[in-house]
Amino acid sequence: MICVNVLFFVSKIVFYMSSSFMLFLLERVLLSIVLAGLSGCDTALIYSSIEEDEAQRVFGRYSAFETLGFLLASVFSSFMVEISLDFTALCTIFPYALAAILTLFLVEVKVDNKEKPKLKESFKQAFRDKTIIIFIISIALIIEVFQAVTVFLNQSQYLKSGIDAKYFGVILAGIQVIRLFSVKSNYLSKKLGSCQAIVALNFLMVLCCIVLIFTSSSILSVMTIILISFSAAMIAPIEMDIKNKTIRTSNRATILSIYSMAGSVIASIGNIIIGKTTDYSLEMGFITCSMMCVLGLILMIVYYKLTKEKNN
Structure with a gap:
């Protein structure tokens, strides 16, 4: 999660700097790697960090915060876009930087490392x-x-x-x-x-x-x-x-x-x-x-x- 969130942050810098098709393509490639890397890791970490009977309540909060983030981004972007599209793209970098930093403070869960199936x-x-x-x-x-x-x-x-x-x-x-x-x-x-x-x-x-x-x-x-x-x-x-x-x-x-x-x-x-x-x-x-x-x-x-x- 640390690796992919740092890469997520980098992809937003690439997006802000994009002025050609190849740079936009690079940003999309980075994004696909990030989404593939995050897939399953976030929910697995959450589930392994809580009691089993708390799962639905915690996942409900997780889903609600995800929606809240989208809602706040929509509200703020409506004001930012009036300044310029470039400014809006620049501002997307900071939340992803914060997310990458916060990931460093996540606590690893105990897993059975002996089992490494193909x-x-x-x-x-x-x-x-x-x-x-x-x-x-x-x-x-x-x-x-x-x-x-x-x-x-x-x-x-x-x-x-x-x-x-x-x-x-x-x-x-x-x-x-x-x-x-x-x-x-x-x-x-x-x-x-x-x-x-x-x-x-x-x-x-x-x-x-x-x-x-x-x-x-x-x-x-x-x-x-x-x-x-x-x-x-x-x-x-x-x-x-x-x-x-x-x-x-x-x-x-x-x-x-x-x-x-x-x-x-x-x-x-x-x-x-x-x-x-x-x-x-x-x-x-x-x-x-x-x-x-x-x-x-x-x-x-x-x-x-x-x-x-x-x-x-």
């Missing part, structure tokens, strides 16, 4: 429990629907509903504030159970996607997109907790990275499908999202039943 063995360990494959596919579909609706399809839906583009930023800020409720996901999972909570939130996403197929109401459009974002935010800490609990080896960060990679591959396929169907019409895009949500819901129910049978 990549092939890590894949076998990751998917030794076949039911986790069902869970990963389900979550990947949910995340892709959230991403498609809140990033790619939302603005077209707002325009269709007659919302002026000048309000898009205000709506985005409102959505980010709602995502802060992820800190309370632990209470929902305690009441319903982890899988049942995901099923309930996924079902809510299905209903919202169906509403978006037919509605031209500005209020309904904004409310349903907010609910989709809220559901995804509440699911994230529960998902991280379930994934970590399935891992019984010290190779936690690598296995979490494998889960993330598998989910990204599935999500990228879903992204292409949504993009192609949206080329026909916005409604077709939301129909595709609805179908993907339903498939994710079915798979989550299957995963819940299989794990329940295995634990009995």
Whole structure:
């Protein structure tokens, strides 16, 4: 984490200095290395540093702070950009420098260093429990629907509903504030159970996607997109907790990275499908999202039943 956060900091310096295609390309390459390096390490470190029954509560806070950071960056950048784009890019360097410095104060967790499996063995360990494959596919579909609706399809839906583009930023800020409720996901999972909570939130996403197929109401459009974002935010800490609990080896960060990679591959396929169907019409895009949500819901129910049978 120290290495990749220092590299993260360097990538922002490169971004600020970029004035050619090759420099921008270098920044993107550095960023991909950083994201690959961080993948799994952050959540593995957090999970290994706390008591198991605290995981969802802590992951909820982690997710909420991530959202808060994005929200603050959005607010500050709106003022900075008025000075200049170069000044905005310069200011991004300082938070990453602070993050790199703070990483130096992280406490290493105790791991069994004797066990150093190769990549092939890590894949076998990751998917030794076949039911986790069902869970990963389900979550990947949910995340892709959230991403498609809140990033790619939302603005077209707002325009269709007659919302002026000048309000898009205000709506985005409102959505980010709602995502802060992820800190309370632990209470929902305690009441319903982890899988049942995901099923309930996924079902809510299905209903919202169906509403978006037919509605031209500005209020309904904004409310349903907010609910989709809220559901995804509440699911994230529960998902991280379930994934970590399935891992019984010290190779936690690598296995979490494998889960993330598998989910990204599935999500990228879903992204292409949504993009192609949206080329026909916005409604077709939301129909595709609805179908993907339903498939994710079915798979989550299957995963819940299989794990329940295995634990009995």
